[in-house]
Amino acid sequence: MSKLTPTNVATADFVYKIKPSDVLSVKVQSIQPEITNIFNITIGQAGTVQSDPGNLYLSGYVVDENGFINLPTVGKVKVTGYTVNEAQRVVQKEVDKYIRNANVIVKLTSFRVTVLGDVNRPGQYYIFNAKATILEGLALAGDLSESGSRKNVKLIRQTEGGSEVVLIDLTDPDLMQSEYYYLLPNDALYVQPQTAYIKRNNLTLLGVVFSGITTVVLLYNAFK
Numbered sequence: 001m002s003k004l005t006p007t008n009v010a011t012a013d014f015v016y017k018i019k020p021s022d023v024l025s026v027k028v029q030s031i032q033p034e035i036t037n038i039f040n041i042t043i044g045q046a047g048t049v050q051s052d053p054g055n056l057y058l059s060g061y062v063v064d065e066n067g068f069i070n071l072p073t074v075g076k077v078k079v080t081g082y083t084v085n086e087a088q089r090v091v092q093k094e095v096d097k098y099i100r101n102a103n104v105i106v107k108l109t110s111f112r113v114t115v116l117g118d119v120n121r122p123g124q125y126y127i128f129n130a131k132a133t134i135l136e137g138l139a140l141a142g143d144l145s146e147s148g149s150r151k152n153v154k155l156i157r158q159t160e161g162g163s164e165v166v167l168i169d170l171t172d173p174d175l176m177q178s179e180y181y182y183l184l185p186n187d188a189l190y191v192q193p194q195t196a197y198i199k200r201n202n203l204t205l206l207g208v209v210f211s212g213i214t215t216v217v218l219l220y221n222a223f224k
Contacts, residue, residue: 016108019080024109024110025108028102036099038073074098077090111127119143120141121140125141134189138153154168155187157187
């Protein structure tokens with residue numbers, strides 16, 4: 001049995017920076033829960049946060065248009081332009097001013113992508129991974145359907161200048177080095193059908209149309 005030789009492929013550097021409208025989960029832990037609980041918003045039965053996207057939104061802190069989150073007692077803390085880990089250190093520093101020996105945990109909970117087109121399960125999906133790739137996003141939708149084209153996947157991304165549309169070829173080995181290999185919150189993927197599949201469908205449709213016309217002509221001649 002021959003031994004497979006692994007191929008090393010470099011991937012693009014990717015670090016997500018927090019933006020306005022992101023939703024952050026901020027949890028503060030200490031030996032004084034009666035104090036730290038004011039930071040920990042809880043939704044659901046018995047004070048627990050369920051995994052429902054709506055509950056995750058309600059239990060988080062929304063980054064305002066100026067880049068701040070508003071924490072109880074601490075007040076406004078600027079988090080835009082930071083990675084999630086950097087934001088955690090910034091919030092930790094502010095909380096330390098009010099609570100001793102507290103432990104702050106910050107997570108991004110608003111990472112949502114939309115996958116449409118020729119996939120097996122189109123829809124919106126929440127991702128709990130700050131470095132999710134296009135391949136992971138398509139996997140959430142059950143991969144491409146039989147008619148989906150791996151060479152024609154559109155990535156629609158919202159930027160400060162408007163919507164950006166990029167055509168992705170999943171078979172291109174350089175994809176992993178592209179800045180579009182990693183998904184961003186609110187990205188949308190649209191998988192186009194294969195050209196051969198479209199032509200086959202068109203031929204089938206034309207066949208049905210011509211068959212109908214032939215039937216009408218025959219009936220007309222018969223009654224005439």
